[in-house]
Amino acid sequence: MxxxxxxxxxxxxxxxxxxxxxxxxxxxxxxxxxxxxxxxxxxxxxxxxxxxxxxxxxxxxxxxxxxxxxxxxxxxxxxxxxxxxxxxxxxxxxxxxxxxxxxxxxxxxxxxxxxxxxxxxxxxxxxxxxxxxxxxxxxxxxxxxxxxxxPLALKTIWDEQIYAGTNSSVAWVWKNEYDQKEKKATCHATFFKKKGKLWERFDETHHEQxxxxxxxxxxxxxxxxxxxxxxxxxxxxxxxxxxxxxxxxxxxx
Ligand SMILES: C[S@@+](CC[C@H](N)C(=O)[O-])C[C@H]1O[C@@H](n2cnc3c(N)ncnc32)[C@H](O)[C@@H]1O
CATH class of the missing domain: 3.40.50.150 (Vaccinia Virus protein VP39)
Known part of the structure; x- marks a missing residue:
């Protein structure tokens, strides 16, 4: 995983x-x-x-x-x-x-x-x-x-929603989708973590049922x-x- x-x-x-x-x-x-x-x-x-x-x-x-x-x-x-x-x-x-x-x-x-x-x-x-x-x-x-x-939460909060935020050490963008028939949500999460003067990017894909x-x-x-x-x-x-x-x-x- x-x-x-x-x-x-x-x-x-x-x-x-x-x-x-x-x-x-x-x-x-x-x-x-x-x-x-x-x-x-x-x-x-x-x-x-x-x-x-x-x-x-x-x-x-x-x-x-x-x-x-x-x-x-x-x-x-x-x-x-x-x-x-x-x-x-x-x-x-x-x-x-x-x-x-x-x-x-x-x-x-x-x-x-x-x-x-x-x-x-x-x-x-x-x-x-x-x-x-x-x-x-x-x-x-x-x-x-x-x-x-x-199911209502995943449909309402996750489906076709984009969440983004930032603070002094991390920034993030989460693009979510929901398959209503399967009741399965997917979150494509991108993170930027501050490393000195640079930002390190990493990505994770999460699934919730x-x-x-x-x-x-x-x-x-x-x-x-x-x-x-x-x-x-x-x-x-x-x-x-x-x-x-x-x-x-x-x-x-
Ligand atoms: C949304 S986080 C919640 C963490 C913590 N309970 C909290 O409230 O902040 C979900 C957690 O579930 C763990 N997790 C997901 N799938 C798992 C699995 N199959 N077995 C054990 N842990 C799992 C993840 O590693 C992660 O730490």
Whole structure:
């Protein structure tokens, strides 16, 4: 996979980690609503680790998983004092062992995944395998909280839209398109990173797949989860077809 390589070096400078920082206070409300008292957690597709830092502040011993070595390198630097285990693994199937040469799967009280990360699963089968892998890594009655972009979000925010921005160290242009029939979005991202007096250009192409709310719920149930909340993200209103982002709160049976 050739995404989130050099992007990792500018991700936080572009404030791309802001969403996950916003998700943690929202999770705090979710913990209160469902009396969730997690001691251990795994942030799936943790990126640069900003959510891990915030979740650690709530007293949860966090671990992180991501496919990108460069995203994890940023996360490692950020979480150095916290001694957070970081795993370079790829969804949909992953297995974390509790120590070297062990055959025991590590299990957590909580798994989180923020900012469209699960939209990177491009088929229902891969989404299902990811949910099943999460299920295996949860303790009994453990919780899984994640957000995803909806078909409406990809159609409205991505289709034929160009986004551009700049600050003192990075400039970017993202050209997006959406295949409504396939519910698949593509983002052609171009970055310019300041290097002394010059700017280094690099490009990445990202694909996100949207799923109907009912499809996500069906796959969650078949993967062994009980759906406790399926919200219009950041609120406790039920997600609808007009939602741009859903937040699922599910528990291992
Ligand atoms: C939009 S970023 C979100 C990062 C972080 N959760 C945040 O909120 O800032 C998506 C992340 O998913 C990771 N990712 C994408 N596909 C993946 C896969 N198949 N396995 C593991 N990680 C993946 C990327 O490397 C990237 O760090």
């Amino acid at each position: 050739s995404i989130y390589k050099k992007f990792a070096t500018v991700y936080d400078q572009m404030d791309a980690d802001l969403h996950s920082k916003i998700m943690v206070p929202y999770c705090k409300k979710i913990f209160k609503k469902f009396s969730i008292k997690a001691k251990t957690g795994l942030d799936l597709c943790c990126g640069t680790g900003s959510a891990i830092v915030e979740l650690e502040k709530l007293g949860i011993n966090m671990s992180g998983l991501d496919q990108s070595a460069t995203m994890l390198a940023v996360a490692a630097k950020k979480t150095k004092k916290l001694k957070v285990p970081l795993y370079q693994k790829s969804l949909p199937t992953f297995r974390l062992l509790d120590k070297k040469e062990s055959t025991k799967t590590v299990q957590f009280d909580l798994v989180t995944s923020f900012y469209d990360s699960l939209n990177y699963m491009l088929t229902e089968k891969d989404l299902e395998k990811s949910f099943e892998a999460v299920h295996k890594h949860l303790n009994k009655d453990g919780w899984f909280i994640f957000d995803m972009n909806t 949207a799923y109907n709310n009912t499809t996500i719920q069906k796959i969650l149930k078949s993967s062994g989860f009980v759906i406790k909340g399926f919200y219009d993200c950041y609120t406790f209103d039920k997600a609808t077809r007009s939602s741009y982002r859903i937040c699922a709160v599910v528990q291992k049976k």
